[in-house]
Amino acid sequence: MVLRALRPGGLWGLPGAARRWLERSGVERAGRRAAAQPSDVRHRGRRVPPGPVHVAPDRPGVRFEYAPDESYQDVGGGQVLHSAPGFPGFPARLALELFERARVLAGTGRVGLWDPMCGAGGIVATLALLRRDALTRVLASDVSDRALELAVKNLRLTTPEGLAQRRGQLRAQSAVTGRLESVDRLLEKVRRGPPVPADLARADATDPADVARLDLAGIGVVIADLPYGTQADWSSEAPTPAARTLRTLAGALGAGAVIVLSTVNREDLRGCPPALRSFKHGRRHLRMYRVEEPTAR
Numbered sequence: 600m601v602l603r604a605l606r607p608g609g610l611w612g613l614p615g616a617a618r619r620w621l622e623r624s625g626v627e628r629a630g631r632r633a634a635a636q637p638s639d640v641r642h643r644g645r646r647v648p649p650g651p652v653h654v655a656p657d658r659p660g661v662r663f664e665y666a667p668d669e670s671y672q673d674v675g676g677g678q679v680l681h682s683a684p685g686f687p688g689f690p691a692r693l694a695l696e697l698f699e700r701a702r703v704l705a706g707t708g709r710v711g712l713w714d715p716m717c718g719a720g721g722i723v724a725t726l727a728l729l730r731r732d733a734l735t736r737v738l739a740s741d742v743s744d745r746a747l748e749l750a751v752k753n754l755r756l757t758t759p760e761g762l763a764q765r766r767g768q769l770r771a772q773s774a775v776t777g778r779l780e781s782v783d784r785l786l787e788k789v790r791r792g793p794p795v796p797a798d799l800a801r802a803d804a805t806d807p808a809d810v811a812r813l814d815l816a817g818i819g820v821v822i823a824d825l826p827y828g829t830q831a832d833w834s835s836e837a838p839t840p841a842a843r844t845l846r847t848l849a850g851a852l853g854a855g856a857v858i859v860l861s862t863v864n865r866e867d868l869r870g871c872p873p874a875l876r877s878f879k880h881g882r883r884h885l886r887m888y889r890v891e892e893p894t895a896r
């Protein structure tokens with residue numbers, strides 16, 4: 600079921616109660632919880648946890664070929680995008696590298712991107728901010744309504760109106776100057792052209808019937824950050840949910856589409872076929888698959 604569509608100049612808005620709840624519990628509670636966590640990002644003197652996309656130091660593994668060695672702080676956790684406890688982040692530079700590698704494998708120029716386990720929507724929001732020129736659309740889906748509420752807020756930040764509103768919010772909170780400067784740099788980026796059309800939907804990525812209801816037109820790259828138990832759990836009856844997800848996504852996408860799976864639990868990849876590309880980055884195991892034409896019998 601499509602919950603909400605964000606189009607240039609289009610719909611925006613969560614029910615007031617949900618929005619107030621998110622503002623109270625998401626951002627503020629994140630700050631409090633974070634006191635116990637190591638982080639360099641501070642909000643009103645308190646540490647803010649990483650996420651929805653966090654800026655992690657390079658770890659052995661991926662050699663970055665496409666994502667330049669520069670600051671990703673503007674899209675980092677606790678800076679501009681919204682985060683909340685229970686929504687693990689994804690390193691921004693790694694997201695960019697995976698997206699670009701997937702585009703190369705898919706052999707496409709501009710492409711539609713889908714995150715079928717979007718959580719807070721960090722991956723799609725970050726790429727819509729950093730690579731708007733390479734995207735025709737983004738689609739974010741998840742089984743969790745709470746995740747989708749947060750993802751709506753983050754996708755809203757890929758539009759000039761959303762960022763301007765966020766700026767006002769941060770100012771009212773007397774946020775540190777660095778955060779306002781990040782908003783201004785992002786605003787400058789998004790004002791350069793029309794926002795990337797974004798859609799959100801609730802869907803179980805392991806359920807072919809659910810996935811069949813999604814509008815996947817133009818989707819050529821999928822990046823799925825699989826649940827890893829400590830913060831986000833699988834919501835599926837499937838005995839090997841990652842393998843089931845892969846089969847479900849491949850069955851729904853057109854030939855040539857590239858699916859990237861990321862997990863910190865290698866065991867979760869049980870039952871998945873060998874990947875076209877496979878590598879490790881820090882704790883993450885990454886697998887890239889390309890959907891092939893069905894073979895004639």
Ligand SMILES: C[S@@+](CC[C@H](N)C(=O)[O-])C[C@H]1O[C@@H](n2cnc3c(N)ncnc32)[C@H](O)[C@@H]1O
Pocket residue numbers: 651652686687688689715716717718719720721722740741742743746802803804805824825826827831832833834835
């Ligand atoms: C590791 S988190 C993704 C975090 C995300 N990359 C971000 O930046 O916020 C995994 C997500 O998978 C979702 N999930 C769990 N089971 C699912 C399923 N069967 N179908 C779709 N999403 C699912 C959870 O609700 C959670 O939001």
